[in-house]
Amino acid sequence: MNGLPFLGQHAVRLDHVAIAVKDIDQAIGFYRDVLGMDLVDRKRIAGKKTGMVSAEFSAGQFSIVLVQGTEAESQVSRFIDEYGPGVQHVAIEVDSVVAVADKLRERGMTFETNVIQGPGLTQIFARRDGTSGVMFEFIERTANDGFNEESVRSLFEQLEQSEAC
Incomplete structure (x- = not known):
């Protein structure tokens, strides 16, 4: 794959x-109507305790995913x-997550x-950088x-369990 050297x-x-x-x-109105991005998916995900709704937009070579908590x-x-x-996280595609x-x-x-691990993707989230x-x-x-609902649910439940915000 073409890319920049990374770790x-x-x-x-x-x-x-x-x-x-x-x-x-x-x-959604702003990203779709003002910025002119294509809305490609909406999801509602329930974790063990809480949930979120999301909207995924195509931004050319990457996506912008809006997220809102439900509780x-x-x-x-x-x-x-x-x-x-504002920006909740930045996702970088790599050759090998592990x-x-x-x-x-x-x-x-x-x-x-x-x-x-989910169908078509592997991912991990770092602890928020304090600086x-x-x-x-x-x-x-x-x-x-895009994002498999099972993987997103697993992610959401792990973030809940770690009490990440």
Whole structure:
């Protein structure tokens, strides 16, 4: 794959940016009607305790995913309470999630989730960086079918369990 060298592997591309919003319908209007992006998918995901709704937009070579918590206890709602609406995480597609995660652990990075495997993708979420507030997701795609609901549910439940926001 073409890409930039990244931790001994290749960072293939920016995969997506997740943006936490207070009102997903209002945000959809802005991204679709003002920015002219194509809305490609909407999901409602329930974790063990809380849920979220999402809207995925095509932004050319990457996606923008709007996320809104459905309860005050949702990790997305808690993110907004702590940091305000805005970038919740940045996802970088890599050649090997396991290799990148191992290398990052050697360098002291900790993770909010285990490696999550689903149809067509493997992903892991790092703990939010205290210096910038950014959470990174590393994702490996074997198919480009968007986001599988089972993988998103597993991710959401692991973030709830770790009490990440």
